[in-house]
Each structure stands twice: as C-alpha cells, then as structure tokens.
Amino acid sequence: MTAKMKLRSQLHLLTGFMAGFVLAFVLLLYVYDVSRVTPCWSSTSTMTTATTARIEDGPPPRILCMVLTCPENVQSLARSVYETWGQRCSRLIFASSEDYEPLGVVGVVEPTGGGYEDLWNKTREGFRHVWEHYAGDYDWFLKADDDTYVVMENLQHLLRGFDPNTPVFFGYKMSRYNVSYMSGGASYILSREALHRFATQAYESEVICPQPKKMGIEDFYMGICMQNVGVHFVDSTHALDGDTKPKFMPLDLENYMSDANYTIPEWLRLMSLSRVETGLACCSNYSVAFHYASRERMFLYEFLIYHLKVFDPNQISERGHRSRLTLSDLTRRFPLEDNSNIKDLLQMSEKPDNF
C-alpha cells in the first residue's frame, strides 16, 4: 500500500514537471516566433512586390546615350562621362568632329567644325548617325552634353511609364518665342518613334526643320523639328505621379541650392514654364540630369550617389509598379504642341534672330 502510494506521487510529480516544461517552452516559442515572423513577412512582401514589378514591367528600357563633345574635351570631360554615368547607359556614343576609338567617339561633322557654333549640325548629324546604325536596337535615345551628369536609374524609372513606339520627346520643357522646346544642357530624350520621324521626315526638310548653320540654337531648333513631325512633348516635371518638381536641371546643382535669387539667371526664369524653386525644394528626389558638371563635380556626384552610405538610412519603400501610357493616354496627358506659327519655316512671319 505504502509503496503504491509513493509511486503515484512520483508519477504525479514527473507529470507536473513535464507539463511545466512544455508550458514554458510553448510560451517561449510563441514569443520568439512573433518577433521572428514579422521581418520574414516583410521580406516576403518586399520580394513579392519586387517580383510582381519585375514581371509586369518587363525588361528595363534600353537607352542609347549620345554625348556631344569636341576634340579638346575628349580627354577631360568626355573621359569623365565614360568613367562615371556613361557606364550605366545601354550604349554610349560620343559625337564629335574627329573619331577616337578608345572612348567610342564618332566624327559626325567636318573636322573644321565641332565647336559650340556647330552644335546644331552636330546634333542633327549625330541623331542621323544613331538612327542609321542603332535605331532598331534601343528604345530611347538620350542626347547630353559632355558637361552633363545623368542618373540613369532614375531616367529608366521615368521612361518605364512610356511606350518607345509612341512619338515622345522628354526633357525640361521651356518656351521661347512662344515655341516649346526642351533644354539642351539638361539633356533630352527621344523615343524610337520620335527618332524615326526626325530622321525620315524632319532631317531633310527645310520647310519643317531648320537646316545646318553656324550658331544654330540647337535645343530650340530640335523643339521645332519635333513639333512639326507630331511628337508629344513630355515635361519631366510632371511625368511622375505625385512628384511635381523638375528632374532635369539646366544649371549646376550649386546654383539651385542658394536661397538667394541672383544665382538663377534671368533667361531661365523667363523661359521656364513654371516657377524656378531654390534650396532643397528645388529638385525632385528622383532627379535625372544636372548640367554644367565639371570633371571634379562628376566624380563627386558619382561618389555621393553610388558609393557613400549613410549609417541608418531612411528605409523608404518604393512603388515599383507603373502602368505604361497608351497612345491615347499620352495624347490626353501630353497633347501635341500648337505649331501653327512654325508649320512652314519658309513662310514664317516675325522670324527670330539667326533663323
């Protein structure tokens, strides 16, 4: 009797011990799993979003970068472009007056030309050259100066929302003599269809597109040509939903960063379509291009944007999915420009200077 009673007590004790252990362990696992699962969900969600974005958005846009340079700048500015942002173009071409194979410099104008006075000719011949050799291989065609710095990832993000088979002209939209154009120094982008129309309709027509001449106003002339072949002007300032700040900067970033007004030249204020802001509110967080970048500035931009890490960065989630605008959407949001004044350059009244 006594032996039986002792055995029962021991069994009860052992059972209780195991129950206590299990209880504590279950509580422990619950607490541990709660703290462990949340990051996993977050990670899964992030991966799902990325995967979805990748599937729906398709491959990133293929961008050919045509950078205008001249023989004197090949070893300084052009080389800086080649060593920094040019590496992130799908293809990089320099348009100059002399060939230089190591950097991919192509002579598209006469060796006697190539200076600033030949800018319009260089642009025309450069686009013609690009069209003849690469039109079918790329979606977008960027024209920049050799003192421009371009953030290619942000450009791809911008272009992803547009169809390269629609006629699209991208850049910092300005107006001169009541004619719209895109700032050349801030760089501009032609879609494949826009390039095709330029090369096949505008290039050889003196009626709708200015012919080669010295001291031609390159970006203004390109704006005329684009309008007259029915290309839609997309002001990058309004190309991203919810972001209404400029993404192409016709000036050096330093000029925008002062709160004083004297650093913004009058011509930019006059020709810009909207008010030019200064300070940290000047520019989009997804800016694309900065002009008047010296060689030193390019390397500094490269370091600050692609190398510098700030411990404890702001983890801001990005919306990866952007639907592509159809031609009708494009027409509704960015209607064709009114080109009545410049439809026939030969019959123009009130010709501006140097036309």
Add this chain to the structure above:
Amino acid sequence: MERKECVFLDRSNHSQPNTTSPSTARPVLFLLLGIGIGYLITKVLVWPIMDLKSHTNRTGASTSLDIDLTDEVRVLCYVYTKPINHKTQAQAVLETWGRRCNKLIFFSSRSDLNLTGSVELPVSPYFRESWLKTKMALKYLHDHHLNDADWFLEADDETYVVMENLRYMVYPYSPQLAIYFGSPGTVMSRAALRRLVELSLPNPSKCEQKNAGPTAEKLRECLENVNVLAGNTYDSEGRRRMYLIEPQARSNLFLHYDSNIWFWKFLAYRTQDGIFAWSNYAVSFHYVQHRYIHCFEYMIYRLRTFGRKQIVESLPPKYNPAAEKDQGAPRIGSDQDVPADYEY
C-alpha cells in the same frame, strides 16, 4: 463477543477515510509542484539564450529605431567661424548637418543673434582658426559643456559632416577612453578633452604655449603628450573616412597637392588619393563652399536612385578596454602625472 465485533468494524471505518484522503490530495499537489519546477527551469535555462538570439535578429533586421545612435552617441559639434562668414558658411552649417549634432556651438570673434549657438571669444576677427582660439575654445567646452556630450567634434564652417557615419565610427569606443580621431577636424572623447585641458594645456613641457603657428600639429602633440590614443580613421579596406577634400577645391592652386607645401606636411595622413579611395562610410568633407554644403545635403539625404538595394547594417562590437589595458600598461607605468581616476 459483540464488543469485539464492534471494535473491528470501528477500526475498518476509521482507517478507510484516512487512506483515501492522502491519496486524493497528494497527487494534485505533486502535479502543481512539477509544473512550477518545470516552468522555472525552462525559463532560467532556455529563455535567456532565445532572448539573445531574438535581439540579434531584431538588430539584424535593421529597423530604423534600433540603430539610431543619436542619443546613444552624443556629439557636441564646435565650429570655428568668423564674422564675415556668419551669413554664408556658418548659416549653411546651421541649416544642414549642424542640426544632427546633439549640440552645436560656433566660435567666433563676436556672438550673433542670428547664428544660434554662437560664442564670442576675444580673438582676431580675421582668422577663422588660430592656436589661441583653439585653446580658448577647448577651455570653454571643458568649463561649460563637459557633461553635455560623449564626443566633441572640431570643425570649421567649410566642413560637411555625415553625422550618422561619425557616430558609427566612434560607436565601439567608450567616451571614458581617452582617444581622438583625425586632426585637423578632430573628434575627441570626453576623457580626452578632460585630460587635454586639465593636464596638457597648462603644462609647457607637454603643450605649446605660444599662440602663433598652425593648429593641427600643436593639438596633435598636446594630445599625444598626455597619452591620448590616436584612433584609426581608415575603414576595414584601408580607405579614409575623415578630411576628404572636396574635389573642386583641389583645382584651387593653394590646395594643389605638393609635398613641399607646408599645408600638406601637417596633415595627419599625407598620402594623396583619388576620390574612390574614400570610404563608403565617409565622415567629413573639407573646403566645401556654402552653396555646395547644401548640394551635399541634397545629394546625400534627398536624392535617391530608383531601385537601389537596401543594405542590412549591424553595429560593430564594443571596443574591449581590457585588451587595450594590457597593451597600454607600460605607458601607464611610464607616466606618473596621470591621476588614478582616469580610466585608460
């Protein structure tokens, strides 16, 4: 006979309740006791291990709250300026990286109501920095702000500092350890500042008394003569984190690298290196003009490249004073002037 029968029956009735009562109560008690013991043992032995792992995972997840070092590593920034620069360079510092300091002080020849945190020192208004001004500033900090911060960062109004990376760099070290990083652009611990002001500055044999001449060399000598450690400002790949000269400034004739110019002789690190020899966790940039200070602010904190991969960051382990004590023991013995209350 009847009595005998009654006695027997009584015994039976009495013993049965006794037997039943203990067997009913004891198993329940034992069960509860077992549960309690099992719970306590598991909690004591297993939970701490799990808690540590959980905390590690939480840190590894790199949530913003976990790795915000602003309050854990308190930095007082003192900036040398001069009256002519108050509205331009000093204002740019105040509007940008100066806001991320735990405390910001401008040392100038006159105080300025429009420049928050400006302190007037009786020095020449034409020089932003001088050895006299440096000594006065250090004494002022020691007398007024010694307990306001763990670290004291020296800068001028042409400097841009990434404060997050500075905190990251000094995080492993205790402010009780007498150590400094970089010179010029020095950041020193509270112990280093205390030792410098109390032991070094008043002592002619340890610290230059004359007021003329370059500051960086003198400050470095004063610190090292009282056994303040010189911390390593290179990262794990041997790239510099401090005193990065803005590339545009290098085109300036004065800043063109020439080993014969006195300026470069007094730099703590005299090697010329390109911009990509800079650390990815860069701390301080120098010779930055005021509008470009705002450019740095925009490009570092506003401008983003779409789709840039997020980096999972973790904090380095704390610096082990015991190991350093072993290495530093001979120095302690060799210097009798250091009071015993200094942890070293």
